Amino acid sequence: MRIGIHEISGRLFVAPMAGVTDRPFRALCRRLGAGYAVSEMVSSRRELWRSAKSVRRVDHAGERGPVAVQIAGVDAQEMADAARHHIDRGAQIIDINMGCPARKVCNRWAGSALMRDEAQALRIVRAVVAACRPHGVPVTLKMRTGWCRASRNAPAIARAAEAEGVALLVVHGRTREQGYGGAAEHDTVAAIKAEAGIPVVANGDIDGPERARDVLARTGADALMIGRAALGRPWLFGQIAHFLEHGRHAPPPATSDVARWLLEQLHAHYALYGEAAGTRSARKHIGWAVRALPGGPGLRAQVNALADSRAQLAAVAAYFEALAERHARLPEGAAEPGGNAP
Known part of the structure; x- marks a missing residue:
């Protein structure tokens, strides 16, 4: 599959996780079977661009491309400026965070809180795509199924985001209200995939080979994004890839x-x-x-x-x-x- 001009090998992606998916972890996951990885979330706020934490989070020295940076924020112009800043420093893909459920992020109306304001969410998408287009840098969007069970508006946002030029969608099968509680549902992912003309990636509760196979079959997704299940088990990607290709389990690692x-x-x-x-x-x-x-x-x-x-x-x-x-x-x-x- 492709993200803009970038050919991605395999169907297993490393989910961006703040405080976890730093360069050493991303590199190890990719060595052991992941085809693609996104940086930890970084704030779009200009005063934080050069903070030690932000600089470290987007350190891709020696990392295999494409280099993908995830940005989070609430102001469209600020997000566009942040995208340009990271492109100038080597980003080859910009990912918009519309999925983080953390209170400190949502309290600023960033992350999954943007799904409560579709108009503002799309202003951000439009601004970031416009900022990236002259550089030939594709924009991806990671989101949840909605803000709450009564407002699963991910399909509407997905349609609008694709129309604005987003190159790939990642959908976590929970609402913001759920956080990481309960079970992920992937029917919403399937509904989005049925309409989309761009790649759609399923995320949430993909914790082993059989689950990966079932989510792919249920959703028709182009790829899977795996996060918490890989903590301490970076070989998970290789084990799932082996199962999907051969239909049998790989032995436990030595x-x-x-x-x-x-x-x-x-x-x-x-x-x-x-x-x-x-x-x-x-x-x-x-x-x-x-x-x-x-x-x-x-x-x-x-x-x-x-x-x-x-x-x-x-x-x-x-x-x-x-x-x-x-x-x-x-x-x-x-x-x-x-x-x-x-």
């Missing part, structure tokens, strides 16, 4: 491979964030990786008490070395994609 992948991610993580911040923020990635493994809670408690990256690396290496002596591959259940996803 414990030694999981250790190597995590240690490589941690080295890149510390390099990106620096010693102090990197050691703190690495704790969650380690915790996700071992949460369902034997002795995982103990390692998590250990690394949470360590303030030195070398000590963290040593603890992780020792843990997996001991685990590999007992389990050549990750124990069944612990290695199931999404089996313990939040």
